[in-house]
Amino acid sequence: MPPRLSRPRRESVRRRLLEWYGKSRRDLPWRRSDDPYRIWLSETMLQQTRVETVVPYYRRFLERFPDLRSLALADEQDVLKQWEGLGYYSRARNLKRAAEMVLRDHGGRVPSDPEALGSLPGIGRYTSGAIRSIAFKQPAPVVDGNVKRVLARLLAEPGLSETRLWELAGQLVEGEHPDLLNQALMELGATVCVPRNPLCSTCPLRRGCAGAATGRPEDFPARAPRPPPRAVRALGGILRSRGRLLLMRRPSRGLLGGLWEIPSVPGDDPGTLVEALRERTGLGSRAGAALGEVRHVFTHRDLTLRVVELERDGGRKRAPAGDAEALWCGSAEIARLPLSRLMHKVLELAER
Numbered sequence: 001m002p003p004r005l006s007r008p009r010r011e012s013v014r015r016r017l018l019e020w021y022g023k024s025r026r027d028l029p030w031r032r033s034d035d036p037y038r039i040w041l042s043e044t045m046l047q048q049t050r051v052e053t054v055v056p057y058y059r060r061f062l063e064r065f066p067d068l069r070s071l072a073l074a075d076e077q078d079v080l081k082q083w084e085g086l087g088y089y090s091r092a093r094n095l096k097r098a099a100e101m102v103l104r105d106h107g108g109r110v111p112s113d114p115e116a117l118g119s120l121p122g123i124g125r126y127t128s129g130a131i132r133s134i135a136f137k138q139p140a141p142v143v144d145g146n147v148k149r150v151l152a153r154l155l156a157e158p159g160l161s162e163t164r165l166w167e168l169a170g171q172l173v174e175g176e177h178p179d180l181l182n183q184a185l186m187e188l189g190a191t192v193c194v195p196r197n198p199l200c201s202t203c204p205l206r207r208g209c210a211g212a213a214t215g216r217p218e219d220f221p222a223r224a225p226r227p228p229p230r231a232v233r234a235l236g237g238i239l240r241s242r243g244r245l246l247l248m249r250r251p252s253r254g255l256l257g258g259l260w261e262i263p264s265v266p267g268d269d270p271g272t273l274v275e276a277l278r279e280r281t282g283l284g285s286r287a288g289a290a291l292g293e294v295r296h297v298f299t300h301r302d303l304t305l306r307v308v309e310l311e312r313d314g315g316r317k318r319a320p321a322g323d324a325e326a327l328w329c330g331s332a333e334i335a336r337l338p339l340s341r342l343m344h345k346v347l348e349l350a351e352r
């Protein structure tokens, strides 16, 4: 298939992008470093997350884990605690596992080779491209939502496939300064070629932009309607003993994996909750007063968690089933354990 951007046009786009980025780039903390670990961390945190949200997390994370070795040797619970509130916790678990692998298999140096990078958990084509281009100055393309939008509008072709997008991004990044070029493309998508009301009049790519020429740049790329998150219900129980609260660690994999929560079950049946608690911990209980409901919207789920008091009723705590854990927690332990936003809302409810 012939290139959709001729060589002279590519050169012109590159030149204008680099010039614009030199003048307009935002001063972000990860842009002050070429350290592959820091680049990797920032790109991982930035997935599905806004820059303004990431900045304080990025700073705090580096204070706690300033280099790859400190992350590799850390306790996963401490890593999750630093990630608390940022969401998509598998990113943190994968980052920690990948750091361990880099320490073990690569002497603690982040590999620059695409195959080695791609074999690490959590590193897909995008993150690999970002690390290779920004940290190692390799002409590796990146295509995230921002780049996709800029390229789709520049060409104004409906149905531009992922393969073609990567090919185009690969053609653009060929040449000097692949690090700056990729960051310029992403920055343009984040600050100028934004999803709604793109700022075409101030855009360095305005001349020759097919999307802007149609007068309807927002039509590109074509958007498939996203199904709304599925409404689900769950029931959770507040069980106290001598001023402490029973919390359980979720299994390491899956949604909110490794985080701590009150005992809970899908659905709305107190009998199921009591039975599950007995099965998992040996503790007998009965459901008491309703405390209220907490709602939290995840990407694919709109969860309403009804919270009830649980009262002790026989049984004795034993080691929980599976790879979960259960702990009686005072306020000091609760502050130390990684909890989801949902669980913080539940604890607020329980304190009222």
Ligand code: SF4
Pocket (backbone or CB within 6 Å): 150, 153, 154, 192, 193, 194, 198, 199, 200, 201, 203, 204, 205, 206, 207, 209, 210, 211, 212, 217
């Ligand atoms: S001119 Fe408008 S549509 Fe084209 S790349 Fe720039 S901001 Fe996007």
